[in-house]
Amino acid sequence: MEKKEYTLALLVSNKPDVLARVSGVLGGRGYNIETLCVDATLDPAYSKIILTTIQDKATIGKIEKQLMRLIDVHKVTDLTQVESVSREMILVRMKLSDTNKGHLALIIDTFNGRVITMNGDHCVMKITGDREIIEKAVASLKPLGIDDMARTGIVSLERKIN
Amino acid sequence: MALVTSGPGASNTVTGIANAYLDSIPIIVLTGQVPTHLIGTDAFQEVDIVGITRPCTKHNFLIKRVEEVAKTIHEAFHIARSGRPGPVLIDLPKDIMAAVTEYEPEPPRKIEEESPRPASKKAFYVMDLVAESKKPLILSGGGVILGGASEELRQLAWRTKMPVSSTLMGLGAFPGSDPLWLGMPGMHGTYYANMAISHCDLLIAIGMRFDDRVTGKIDHFAPNAKIVHVDVDASSINKNVMVDVPIVSDCKSALQSFNALLEQQNFSVTDDQRREWTEQISTWKRENPLSYCQSDTEIKPQFVIETLYKLTKGKAIITTEVGQNQMWAAQFYGYDEPNTFLSSGGLGTMGYGFPAALGVKIAFPDKLVVDIAGDGSIQMNIQEMATAIQDNIPVKIVLLNNGYLGMVRQWQQLFYGKRYSSTDMTYQPDFLKLAEAYGWKGLRATKPEEVEAVLQKGLAAPGPVLMDFRVSREECVYPMVRPGGPIHEMALGREMAN
CATH class of the missing domain: 3.40.50.970 (Thiamin diphosphate (ThDP)-binding fold, Pyr/PP domains)
Known part of the structure; x- marks a missing residue:
C-alpha cells in the first residue's frame, strides 16, 4: 500500500509519562515519529499532541486504535482526513558576510521571514509556512551558510468548527 | 492482586x-x-x-x-x-x-x-446472515469466559444449531461433551475444527483476536466465509483478519441482543436444513478423530490425560504449564464449564500452571485442582511446593515427564532434522525425592498399567501430591499445522506412528 505522511492530533491528559506512552505505541512497533508538537490546551488538565508519521492507510488506522487503548488518550483525530491548516516554524542561525547579506535579504523577503536578532557576524531568523515552504526555504538558505537551525515540527488545526 | x-x-x-x-x-x-x-x-x-x-x-x-x-x-x-x-x-x-x-x-x-453495546441494526444483519447460511460456525475465545457470557453463547449455538469451536483461552465456554462441539482450532486444533473453518460460509467470531496460532496463513483462513467479529476492544478488529461485520461490544451484550432477536423472530432451524453441514462435519470427525497410538510398554501422555478425565468425570479444574502438556490437556480433557481450564495463552509462559493451581485451590477449596505439567515447566516455579505445605493448599500435579523440553524438541525433530539443541533434560531431579523433601506425597508410574492406579491413589490422597508419569519420550502433539501454513493442511501423525 502507498505510504504518505499522516498528521494525528491527540487529546491527552496533561501528566508526566503520557508522551512516553504515546511514543511507545509507535516506537514499540517500529514506527518513526517524523514531527512532534505538544502543549497544554485551554484546559490545563489536557494537552494536545500533534505528531506526523509516514504510514500506509491500513497501518495508520491500527495506530489510531492502539493509541485509543491508552487510558490517558481521550481522542485521536486524523487531520489528514479532514480539512485542516498546517504550519511549521524554523529558527535559523546564519553566518553573515558581505557576500551573502544581499541574497539573504531577498530570501527573507520571499519567504515572508523575519530577523529576530542580529549581532555583527551572525543573525537568527524565523520563517513560518507549511511543510513545502519550509523545505524550500531551507534549500535556499543552505548554500548561504546555515550555522544551525531548529524546526518546530507541524502544528495543525481543523479548519471548521465541529 | x-x-x-x-x-x-x-x-x-x-x-x-x-x-x-x-x-x-x-x-x-x-x-x-x-x-x-x-x-x-x-x-x-x-x-x-x-x-x-x-x-x-x-x-x-x-x-x-x-x-x-x-x-x-x-x-x-x-x-x-x-x-x-x-x-x-x-x-x-x-x-x-x-x-x-x-x-x-x-x-x-x-x-x-x-462497555459498548452493539447497534441493533448490526444485530439484525447478523441474524439475517445466520438465517441464510448453510454452513455456519461459531468461534469463541477467552472474551466469552471473561465476559461471563458462556450461557448466552450456548443459547445461541443450540437455538441456531451452529457448531462451536473455541480457542485455547475459550475452552469451557461451550460444553466439551456437546454434539455441536468441534474442539480447539489452529496449530494443534482438531482436524474437524480446522476443516470446518476452512469450509464454512459464515464465521461468527466472538471474544477472540485471531492469534497467528489460530489462523495459520491468513490468506487461507475461512476463505469462503462472511466473518462477523464481536470484540470489546476496537483495536482487535481488522487487526489480523479483515472482517465483514465488525461489532465493538462486550460479548455478553452482543450475544444477548442476538438471542433476543432470535426470540423475537421466533427463529428456528430444522435438522434437515443443517443436514448437509452436520454430515460433512461428522465425516471429518469420523475420518480423523483426535487420536494417538496406544502402547503396551510405554506410557502415552495422552492416555494419562484421558484416564484423568475418566476418573474425575471432567469435574476437576485443570491448570496447565506450557508446551506439549498444555496442548494435550486442551485436546484430551473435556471442559464442560467456563473457568475450568486455566492456561497461559498469548505469552505461553512456562511455570504458569502450578502457582495458578495454588490460587485456584484457595478460591475453590472444595474443587479438585490439577496442574498438568511437563518436567521442564514444573521446574520454573517448583519452589512453590513449599507454599502448598506452608499454607495447606492440597493441589495435585500430574507430571508428564519425558525428559525433554518437549514442544521445542518436537519442532527440532520436525523442522530441524532432529538436531536437538538445549532441549534434552535427562539430568533432572528425582521428582519423588523432591516431593518428599518438600513434604509432599510423591507417586510414580513407569508402565501403562500403573497409570490408573497412580491417578486414583494420588487424587484420593488428602494433601498435595506430585504424580510422576514417565511417558514416551519422543511423542509429538498432533494434529499439527506447520508454522505459517494454512490450517487445512495438517500433519496428523499417522506417518510417525508406523
Missing part, C-alpha cells in the same frame, strides 16, 4: 504482568518503590518499574502523594476490570506507604456503562 517489594521484587513481576496483558486478565500489582526523595538517584533496589511495565500493562501509576492513594486504587480496579480487562500496576514509594492520611470513600463506579 500481587504485592511485591521494590527493585528485583518489582522486576520479577514483569513476565506475570505480560502474561496477564496478553490474556486480558484483570490483576492489580502493587510494587514497592524507594522513598520519593531517592527516586532517580540509582538508590538501593530502585528500578523504574513504571517505565519497564509501560508496554505490558493496561495502565500504571507512580504515586507521589499519600492523598492520591485512595483515588488511584479505585481507578486501578476500575481500569483493570472494565472494557478489555488487563493488568494495572501501582508503584508505591516507601515514604508514601508509611504516611498517614484521612480516607475519604468515593462512590464506586459502575463498570457496565463503559
